[in-house]
Amino acid sequence: MKQKLTVALGVVAVAAGIFAATDDAAFRKALPQDQKILHALNRLTFGPRPGDVEAVQRMGLDKWIDEQLHPERLTENPELAGYLAPLTTLQLTATEAAEKYQPRVAQVAQALKGPDRQLAQQQAKQQAKQQAKQQAKQQGKQNGPQVLIRELNEAKLYRAVYSERQLEEQLADFWFNHFNVFAGKGADRVLVTSYERDAIRPHVLGKFRDILGATAAHPAMLFYLDNWQNVSPDAAQQQGALLDRLGRRNPERQAKLKAKQQGRGLNENYARELLELHTLGVDNGYTQKDIIEVARCFTGWTILQPRQGGEFTYNDRMHDKGEKTVLGVKIPAGGGRGDGERVLDILARRPETAHFLSLKLAQRFVSDDPPAALVDRMAKKFLDSDGDIRVVMAAMVGSSEFFAEGAWRAKVKTPLELVVSSARATSAQIRNAAPLAQQIAELGQPLYRKVEPTGYSSAASEWVNSAALLARMNFALALASNQLPGTRVTSNGLNSDPVAMTRRFLFREPAAQTMATLEKALAAQEREGKQRTPELVAGLVLGSPDFQRR
Amino acid sequence: MATRRFFLKNSALALYGVGTAPLWMQRAVLAAEPRRNKVLVAIFQRGAMDGLNAVIPFGESNYAALRPNIGIAAPKNGAQDAAIDLDGFFGLHPALAPLKPIYDAKQLAIIHAVGSPDPTRSHFDAQDYMESGTPGRKATSDGWLNRALEPRKNSSPVRAVSLGTSLARTLRGPNDAVALRDVESFQIHESEGAGTFESMYENTVDRVLNGAGRETFEAVKLMESIRKEPYSPANGAQYPNNALGQSLLQIARLIKSGVGLEVAFADMGGWDTHANEPAQLQNLLGQFSAALAAFHCDLGDRMQDVCVVTMSEFGRTAKENGARGTDHGHANVMFAFGAGVKGGKLYGDWPGLQPEQLYQGRDLAMTTDFRDVLGELVTRHLGGASIAKVFPGYAGAKYRGLISA
Numbered sequence: 001m002k003q004k005l006t007v008a009l010g011v012v013a014v015a016a017g018i019f020a021a022t023d024d025a026a027f028r029k030a031l032p033q034d035q036k037i038l039h040a041l042n043r044l045t046f047g048p049r050p051g052d053v054e055a056v057q058r059m060g061l062d063k064w065i066d067e068q069l070h071p072e073r074l075t076e077n078p079e080l081a082g083y084l085a086p087l088t089t090l091q092l093t094a095t096e097a098a099e100k101y102q103p104r105v106a107q108v109a110q111a112l113k114g115p116d117r118q119l120a121q122q123q124a125k126q127q128a129k130q131q132a133k134q135q136a137k138q139q140g141k142q143n144g145p146q147v148l149i150r151e152l153n154e155a156k157l158y159r160a161v162y163s164e165r166q167l168e169e170q171l172a173d174f175w176f177n178h179f180n181v182f183a184g185k186g187a188d189r190v191l192v193t194s195y196e197r198d199a200i201r202p203h204v205l206g207k208f209r210d211i212l213g214a215t216a217a218h219p220a221m222l223f224y225l226d227n228w229q230n231v232s233p234d235a236a237q238q239q240g241a242l243l244d245r246l247g248r249r250n251p252e253r254q255a256k257l258k259a260k261q262q263g264r265g266l267n268e269n270y271a272r273e274l275l276e277l278h279t280l281g282v283d284n285g286y287t288q289k290d291i292i293e294v295a296r297c298f299t300g301w302t303i304l305q306p307r308q309g310g311e312f313t314y315n316d317r318m319h320d321k322g323e324k325t326v327l328g329v330k331i332p333a334g335g336g337r338g339d340g341e342r343v344l345d346i347l348a349r350r351p352e353t354a355h356f357l358s359l360k361l362a363q364r365f366v367s368d369d370p371p372a373a374l375v376d377r378m379a380k381k382f383l384d385s386d387g388d389i390r391v392v393m394a395a396m397v398g399s400s401e402f403f404a405e406g407a408w409r410a411k412v413k414t415p416l417e418l419v420v421s422s423a424r425a426t427s428a429q430i431r432n433a434a435p436l437a438q439q440i441a442e443l444g445q446p447l448y449r450k451v452e453p454t455g456y457s458s459a460a461s462e463w464v465n466s467a468a469l470l471a472r473m474n475f476a477l478a479l480a481s482n483q484l485p486g487t488r489v490t491s492n493g494l495n496s497d498p499v500a501m502t503r504r505f506l507f508r509e510p511a512a513q514t515m516a517t518l519e520k521a522l523a524a525q526e527r528e529g530k531q532r533t534p535e536l537v538a539g540l541v542l543g544s545p546d547f548q549r550r
Numbered sequence: 551m552a553t554r555r556f557f558l559k560n561s562a563l564a565l566y567g568v569g570t571a572p573l574w575m576q577r578a579v580l581a582a583e584p585r586r587n588k589v590l591v592a593i594f595q596r597g598a599m600d601g602l603n604a605v606i607p608f609g610e611s612n613y614a615a616l617r618p619n620i621g622i623a624a625p626k627n628g629a630q631d632a633a634i635d636l637d638g639f640f641g642l643h644p645a646l647a648p649l650k651p652i653y654d655a656k657q658l659a660i661i662h663a664v665g666s667p668d669p670t671r672s673h674f675d676a677q678d679y680m681e682s683g684t685p686g687r688k689a690t691s692d693g694w695l696n697r698a699l700e701p702r703k704n705s706s707p708v709r710a711v712s713l714g715t716s717l718a719r720t721l722r723g724p725n726d727a728v729a730l731r732d733v734e735s736f737q738i739h740e741s742e743g744a745g746t747f748e749s750m751y752e753n754t755v756d757r758v759l760n761g762a763g764r765e766t767f768e769a770v771k772l773m774e775s776i777r778k779e780p781y782s783p784a785n786g787a788q789y790p791n792n793a794l795g796q797s798l799l800q801i802a803r804l805i806k807s808g809v810g811l812e813v814a815f816a817d818m819g820g821w822d823t824h825a826n827e828p829a830q831l832q833n834l835l836g837q838f839s840a841a842l843a844a845f846h847c848d849l850g851d852r853m854q855d856v857c858v859v860t861m862s863e864f865g866r867t868a869k870e871n872g873a874r875g876t877d878h879g880h881a882n883v884m885f886a887f888g889a890g891v892k893g894g895k896l897y898g899d900w901p902g903l904q905p906e907q908l909y910q911g912r913d914l915a916m917t918t919d920f921r922d923v924l925g926e927l928v929t930r931h932l933g934g935a936s937i938a939k940v941f942p943g944y945a946g947a948k949y950r951g952l953i954s955a
Contacts, residue, residue: 273688282689441715444716452689452691464758465726467717467766514750518746520749521749524745530742546756
C-alpha cells in the first residue's frame with residue numbers, strides 16, 4: 001500500500017511527509033565500517049562468494065564500487081564464455097530464430113495467398129507440430145521455440161553466478177523487468193532473445209532515453225503490447241471505403257476482410273503502459289486524453305510479419321497524420337515516425353519520470369520503502385545528467401542512506417536472488433543450469449515468463465508466503481545434499497557445526513539467539529536418532545530466515 | 551460443549567489433541583462458532599472452449615448451416631453422437647453426459663452467451679483480464695478471487711488454495727493464498743530438517759519471516775494431519791486420472807477435512823481447437839465432465855456448502871473454419887453447480903446466430919458479463935466481499951438469480 005501511495009502521489013514533498021516518521025532515524029545511523037563491504041556485496045552483486053569480502057577489503061570499497069559502475073573496465077571471468085558458448089541461440093537474430101525454431105508455419109503460410117490461406121495455415125501448423133514432435137522424439141530433445149527460452153534462462157543464470165560484472169547483471173535484470181515482455185505470447189517466443197541482447201543489455205548503465213527508445217522500437221515490445229496493430233482510425237476508415245467498393249464485385253471476400261479489419265484502429269495498450277509503467281508512474285501527471293494522443297503518435301510503429309521474427313518498420317499509411325498534444329506539448333501535424341520519438345523525448349525528461357525511476361531503483365537496491373530524501377537526490381541527478389543511469393546509480397551507492405542501518409538486510413531475496421546467492425555462497429559447480437531455472441520458477445518467479453507488463457515486484461510482500469517459504473527450505477536442503485541435477489556442491493569445507501556453516505554462508509558472525517535455537521533443535525533431532533550431517537546443517541543455514549535476506 | 555465436540559469430531563483438530571493444535575485452530579475453537587464455511591471453486595478452461603459445441607443451440611436454425619462438418623446433431627432417441635436434450639432448444643455435447651444427472655437434480659445451471667466485454671481475441675490478454683477481473687485493464691496486480699475474500703474473516707492457513715506449482719493470477723493479492731500441488735507433497739521433503747526449520751522460523755526476530763514461517767508450518771502440520779488418514783472418495787466417486795480430476799480430488803479432500811478452505815482454483819488446458827475439433831473436443835469434454843461429476847459425487851451432502859464455477863477466456867467462431875475447427879471468438883458458456891444453485895435451466899438471453907446477430911459478423915454475441923455470474927456467486931454464495939471490491943470499476947452488475955437470494 002505504501003509503495004502504491006508513493007507512486008501515485010509522486011509529488012515528492014507529500015511522500016516525504018508520509019514516511020519520514022518511521023524510517024528516517026534508521027537511515028541516519030551509519031553502518032559499522034566492517035559491515036559496509038558485506039552490505040555492498042549483498043546489494044550490488046547476486047551475493048558474495050567465499051573470498052569476496054577479503055578481496056574488496058584489499059582493493060578498497062570505493063574502488064570496487066567504481067569498477068562495478070564501469071563494467072567495461074573489468075576483466076570478465078574467462079570461464080563464463082565457456083558456459084555461454086554452447087548456447088548458440090543467444091547469437092541468432094529474431095528472423096533466424098523464427099526460421100530455425102518456427103520453421104514450417106512461417107514458410108508455408110508465407111508462400112500462400114488467396115482464399116485457401118487460412119486452411120493451409122492450419123494444415124501447416126498441424127504438420128509442423130507433428131514434425132516437431134517426431135523429431136523431438138528421435139533426438140530426445142526440444143526443438144521448438146522453447147529452446148530459445150531455455151537457453152535464455154541458462155545464460156541468465158550463468159551470468160548471474162559467474163560474471164565479474166555483477167552490477168551490470170543486476171541492472172540487466174532490473175531493466176528487463178522494468179520493460180517486461182512475456183516470452184510465452186505468440187511471436188515473442190522468438191523475439192525475446194534479441195530483445196534482451198539488443199534493446200536492454202547495451203543500455204543498462206547508459207542514458208534512459210536510449211533504453212526507452214530501444215524498447216519502444218523493438219518488435220518484442222511492439223508485439224507484446226500490441227502497438228504493431230495500432231492503426232490510425234482514419235486509415236482504417238479509408239480501407240473500409242475501399243472494401244465497400246470491393247464489396248460490389250466480391251461480397252464474400254469483402255465480408256472476410258471486413259471481419260478481419262474490425263477491431264482495427266487505435267490501440268492504446270503500449271501508450272498506457274509507456275506512461276504508467278515505463279516512465280511517469282501510475283496516475284502520475286497524465287490523463288486518458290494523453291494516453292490517446294500518445295497512441296496516435298505511435299500509430300504505424302509496426303512489425304513486418306511478426307510471427308516470423310519480423311523487423312521493426314514504420315508504416316506511414318497506418319499513421320495518424322494530424323496534430324497531437326502530449327502532456328501539454330504540441331506535436332505538429334506531419335511528423336511521421338518522428339511523432340513517437342518526440343513523445344519519448346518528452347517523457348524521458350519529465351520530473352515524474354526521474355522520480356518514478358529513482359524510486360524504483362532505490363526500492364530494489366536500498367529498501368522496500370526508501371527514504372524520500374534519497375529518492376529526491378537521485379531524481380535531481382537524473383534530470384541534471386539528462387537521464388544518465390550510471391550517474392543516478394553512483395548517487396545512490398554514494399549516499400549515506402545506502403550504507404545506513406535502515407538498509408542493512410532490509411531486502412528479502414527474490415527467488416532469482418535466493419537461488420543464485422546460494423550457488424555463489426556454496427561455490428556450486430553448475431553443469432546444467434536448467435534445473436536451477438526450474439527451481440526459480442517453482443519458487444514463483446519463472447524467468448522471462450512474467451505475464452503482466454508490470455514485471456516482478458522486488459518487495460518482500462511479493463515473495464513471502466507459505467508455499468514459497470516451504471519451497472525455499474526444500475530447495476536449500478536439496479542443493480546442499482546434491483539432489484538437484486546439474487549442480488554440485490562439494491562437501492569440502494562443509495561441516496556439521498552450525499556456527500562454522502553460518503559464518504561460511506552468511507559471511508558474518510551468527511546471532512547468538514539463532515545459534516541457540518539451531519543447536520537446541522539439532523540436539524533434539526539427534527536424540528530421536530536423526531543424523532546431523534554436514535549437508536543437513538548447510539541446507540538448514542541456506543534455508544534459514546537469515547539467508548532469505550540480503 | 552456439545553457443539554464444540556461436534557466441531558472437534560469433524561475437523562482435523564481431532565487428529566492433533568488440543569494441546570498440540572496449531573495456534574490458529576486453537577483460536578478458532580476458543581473464539582468462533584463452529585460452522586462449515588461456504589466454499590467457492592473456480593475452474594479455468596485455458597485455450598477457449600468451443601461453447602457452441604459444448605452446449606448446442608440445436609433449435610437455432612443457422613447452427614447446422616454454420617457448422618456442416620463439426621456440428622453436433624439435434625437430439626434423437628438412441629443416437630450416441632447427438633446432443634442430449636436440455637430444454638428443447640439447447641442440448642449438451644454427448645461427452646458431457648456425466649453432467650446431465652446434476653442438471654436433472656436442479657443443481658447445475660448453464661449460462662450461455664456469457665463472456666468479457668473486451669474485444670480481444672488474444673488468449674494472453676483475455677485470460678489476464680478474466681483472471682484479474684478487470685477487462686481492458688492490464689495493470690491490475692491482483693486477481694478477483696483473492697479480492698473476494700474478506701480480510702481476517704477466516705484465519706486458516708489454507709483458506710485460499712491454487713492447485714498447481716504457482717499461485718494462479720486469479721488468486722494473487724493481499725490475502726494469503728497457497729499454491730499446492732497436492733496434500734502429499736506439501737512438506738519438508740527431508741524429515742531431518744523439518745523440526746529445525748520450524749524452530750528457526752518460530753524464533754527468528756525477523757517479524758516478516760517469523761509470521762510467514764509460522765503460517766507455513768501450521769499449513770504443513772495441517773497437511774500432515776490430513777495425510778494421516780488415507781483419502782478415499784465417498785459414494786463410489788471415481789476421479790479420472792487427468793490433471794483436473796486430480797486437482798478436484800485434492801480440493802474435495804481439503805473441504806472434507808474441515809480445515810477452513812474457502813476458495814480454490816484449478817485449471818485445465820488444451821481447449822484451443824483450431825483443427826480437427828470433433829475428436830479433440832470429445833476427449834476434452836469427456837475429461838472435464840468426468841472430473842466435475844466425480845467431485846459432485848464425492849462431496850455428496852457437502853455440496854450444500856460448495857459451489858463450482860467454470861470459465862474460459864473467450865468463445866470460438868460461430869462458423870467452422872476450413873480445418874474442421876474453429877478460431878478465436880467472443881462469448882461462451884459457463885457452468886455453475888452446487889446444492890445452493892438454482893439449476894436445471896439455462897440462463898442468459900440468447901442473441902441468435904443469424905449473420906446480423908453475430909458479434910463483428912462472426913462470433914456469438916455476449917449478453918451476460920462474466921462478472922455478473924462470478925459477482926453473484928461471491929456475494930450470495932460465499933458471502934464474500936462486495937462486488938465493487940471484487941470487480942472494481944464495474945458498475946451495473948446484473949445478477950441472473952443463480953443463487954436463491
